[in-house]
Amino acid sequence: MAQYYKLKKKIAAGAQFIVTQLGYDARKIHEAFLFLKQSGFNVPIVGNIYILPYGAARMMNNNELPGSVVTDKLLAEINQERNNPDKGVKARIMRAARMYAIMKGIGFNGVHIGGHNIKYEQVEEIIRQGEALAPQWTELIKYFDYQMENGFYYFEHDPKTGLNKETQLNRQSAKAAAKLEISYSISRFFHMLMFDPGKKLYGVMKTISRKIAGSILENIFHKLEHLTKVLIFDCKDCGDCALIDIAYLCPMSQCPKNQRNGPCGGSYQGWCEVYPFKIQCIYVRAYARLKKHGEEAQLDNGIVPPCNWDLNQTSSWINFYLGKDHASKRQGSS
């Protein structure tokens, strides 16, 4: 879901066209198209067709090329095709041509045809065959039934077409499955007390920040704040705090890419691209934390600006109350 929130941010930031992630599941290809249409975005969508040889398929299957999905079933088929006299070349050109036809039939505005060591003639052949197959594109969907086990789908499955209905899947089960994290509940409570205008501690903290800013006390205050935040959030003292943007997960210490508008395209089954099967993506955790409270749309709250490095190693609390950081500017306090 967070990937779709990010897609909206990209369009809001000025993306003039969308290229789909590399994949071979017709339902996901259709989903991206339908999501844009339902969201009312009028940006062209370009389908990603990668001519898939066995070596690349095996790497994608092993998650060695983050963000690209090749299921066990597809890998087994490509492995079988290697036994053909041409070592599977015709089969992979046909697979690409079928994708071309399906994308054209769904309504994509164009395709990007890629691969390693491919020849111009092969690209021409894909376009020629794709155009010839396009009128029967619905009959080709069966060749791209590569759904991921427990994979995320935005829309309900349409068994008649093999694609999606226009109704969104009910994700209440995700709410029930989300764990209630005590640290999140405590953070929520204190954030509301301290950083919501109108709450008691907000006024007190703002007055203190104004009085001590620039004095020797600021240093002591900063050290105390930092110690607290290291213990709770593993804070790296960036001074432009993004905890509120990611359900109280620090992007500076817990995301190797320090992403403030994540998730990146590399997370796999909810795991961080850099630490697969070891560390969960913070955006997956944030979604689950927010979902438990029915507030997951907070991740859809617009673009978070890059960290302001002028504030590095300064008190993020004082920066907030004095209106210097991005959170206060968004809230309109100064």
Ligand code: SF4
């Ligand atoms: S976002 Fe910055 S200030 Fe906030 S916890 Fe992380 S490092 Fe500390």
